[in-house]
Amino acid sequence: MLYHLFTYLYDKYHISGFGVWQYLTFRFSLAVILSLLISAVFGKRLINALHQLQVSETIRDLGLQGEEKKRGTPTMGGLIIIGAILIPTLLLARLTNVYVLLMIAVTVLCGMIGFIDDYIKVFKKDKAGLSGRYKIIGQIIVGLLVGLTLYFNKAVLVTNHYTVKQAIDLKLDTSQLKAKTIQGERFFMQNVKSTQTTIPFLKTSEFDYCSIASYFGETASKYCWVVYVLIVIFIITAVSNGANITDGIDGLAAGTSSIIGLTLGVFAFVSGNFIIAKYLNIMYIPFLGELFVFAGAFVGACIGFLWYNSYPAQVFMGDTGSLTLGGIIAALAIIVRKELLIPILCGIFLVENLSVMIQVAYFKYTKKKCGEGRRIFLMSPIHHHYQKRGFHEAKIVTRFWIIGIILAILTFITLKIR
Numbered sequence: 001m002l003y004h005l006f007t008y009l010y011d012k013y014h015i016s017g018f019g020v021w022q023y024l025t026f027r028f029s030l031a032v033i034l035s036l037l038i039s040a041v042f043g044k045r046l047i048n049a050l051h052q053l054q055v056s057e058t059i060r061d062l063g064l065q066g067e068e069k070k071r072g073t074p075t076m077g078g079l080i081i082i083g084a085i086l087i088p089t090l091l092l093a094r095l096t097n098v099y100v101l102l103m104i105a106v107t108v109l110c111g112m113i114g115f116i117d118d119y120i121k122v123f124k125k126d127k128a129g130l131s132g133r134y135k136i137i138g139q140i141i142v143g144l145l146v147g148l149t150l151y152f153n154k155a156v157l158v159t160n161h162y163t164v165k166q167a168i169d170l171k172l173d174t175s176q177l178k179a180k181t182i183q184g185e186r187f188f189m190q191n192v193k194s195t196q197t198t199i200p201f202l203k204t205s206e207f208d209y210c211s212i213a214s215y216f217g218e219t220a221s222k223y224c225w226v227v228y229v230l231i232v233i234f235i236i237t238a239v240s241n242g243a244n245i246t247d248g249i250d251g252l253a254a255g256t257s258s259i260i261g262l263t264l265g266v267f268a269f270v271s272g273n274f275i276i277a278k279y280l281n282i283m284y285i286p287f288l289g290e291l292f293v294f295a296g297a298f299v300g301a302c303i304g305f306l307w308y309n310s311y312p313a314q315v316f317m318g319d320t321g322s323l324t325l326g327g328i329i330a331a332l333a334i335i336v337r338k339e340l341l342i343p344i345l346c347g348i349f350l351v352e353n354l355s356v357m358i359q360v361a362y363f364k365y366t367k368k369k370c371g372e373g374r375r376i377f378l379m380s381p382i383h384h385h386y387q388k389r390g391f392h393e394a395k396i397v398t399r400f401w402i403i404g405i406i407l408a409i410l411t412f413i414t415l416k417i418r
Contacts, residue, residue: 002091003027024269024292027092031296034091035084039304043080047308047315050074055122073313076118077305078321081254082111084301085328089294097290098155099335103328106142110240110327113138114319121318129319139240139327143233146331150232151225157191159274159284164188182275191286195228197337198283200344203418206283207340235339236330242349243326245356245381249393250313251306252383252400256348257325258302259404263345263411264332265295270415271336280415283337291335298328311394338411345411348404355382 003021010018020026050056056072085107093100117130150156167174167188177188196206209231210224247253270276272289302325308314317325329346333339343350359380367373378388386396 001095003094024289027293028265028269028296031088031092031293032300034088035297035300036304038084038087039080039301040307042083043077043304043308043315046080047074047077050076050315069312073316075122075316075318076115076320077309077315078111078114078118078317078319078324080308080315081301081305081317081321082107082324084304085294085297088297088300092297093293094290097287098149098153099288099291100294102146102149102335103291103294103331105145106327106331107324109138109142109145110324111320113142114321114323117319117323135323136237139237140233142240142327142331143236144229146236146334147229147232148225150335151195151228154193155287156193157286158194158196159286160190160192161187161274161278161284162190180274182278187278195224196283197340200341200414201418203281206337232334235334235342236327238353239330239333239342239346239349240323240326242346242353243329244319244322246349246352246383247317247322248381248383249387249397250311251309251394252397253317253322253325254302254305254309255397255401256404257329258299258306259401259408260329260345261295261298261302261332263408264329264336264338265292265299266412267336267338268292268295268332281418282415285337288336291332295332311397341411341414344407344414347407348400352381352383355380355385 006018006021009015010021051074055074055076086104089100089104095101113130113135117135120126121129161180162170162172162177164186167177172188172190174188177190180187180189195209197209199205199207209228213224213227243253243257246256268288268291270280271283271285272287272292274284277284305317305321309317326349330339330342333342333345338345355377359375359377362376363373377385379385383393383396383400387393
């Protein structure tokens, strides 16, 4: 809203200084600061309100160090994160941008799924919360929204650029293309609908999801959108659940998510800038840079939440927060076409997920074969395994953050090592 107001005043009256609102880096910085302030100021008030309503999470007796101290800690703190994301985005981002609108919708929908789950746990006194089946249905709806929007919306385009020689060799009708001169070199730009995504470590090579449908014959290629939407649903469900599982000790999910969010924000910035995208030889996606502002609000919200969620936590984010964080990260990765980097960038989520799957599978296998279930880890998810080994949870969280930073750096490296 403020972006549109100040842009209007600058265009209409040429008021000095208002032109700065055109710069993504300026609005990104404001988004980070504003989301931090919202988290810090209104977060305390919400925590007090949750205390008065006795909105506390049921702590299971798992025999973990410091477990007893957490009883009575309020949950549903994910509302702080959601508010700190949405308010700066609505104020500072371009609200006519399809990617911004899509991310606002994803934030609200994922927050609703998590809120309903927490509401059932807290107010209905049902420890199981929202049935897993209904959670999956909710995540499928989010996946459908993201997949169908990215596939069918006419504003979602990828720009191919050609030098004069390339245009001649390809026999392109340059009169129908937009021309652009950068550093004395002339380029022709062609906007196209595409389901391509970046393949890590491979130069000028993208994977097209429509190629999967083509394996089933020429007639099946028209159902490319089905393949694409199914893949989007799978990614959103997997990452959302991964973030949910990671939210097990104070500060782990929020800190890890802030690192991932900043990384994806940088990818959005460079992919949405033609000059930088050309220099890095990566896919240029028009208008994508606006998500840099949303990413700033996301990072600020996560860090601001850590003010109260770091050990010892004054509030838990609950599924309201964890499912929202996972859904946002998955949608961002898909939009910037870096979803194939998720196993690296979201390595913490992946390992947490795998530790649970391996533990459950091995327990069932040994119980069936030996009559007694056995475990590989002392406890799953894996952060609880280290707690059982005697590591303090603050040390576990800090080391996981360090690993997350390393994974983010490895993800950045893929821009040049190809």
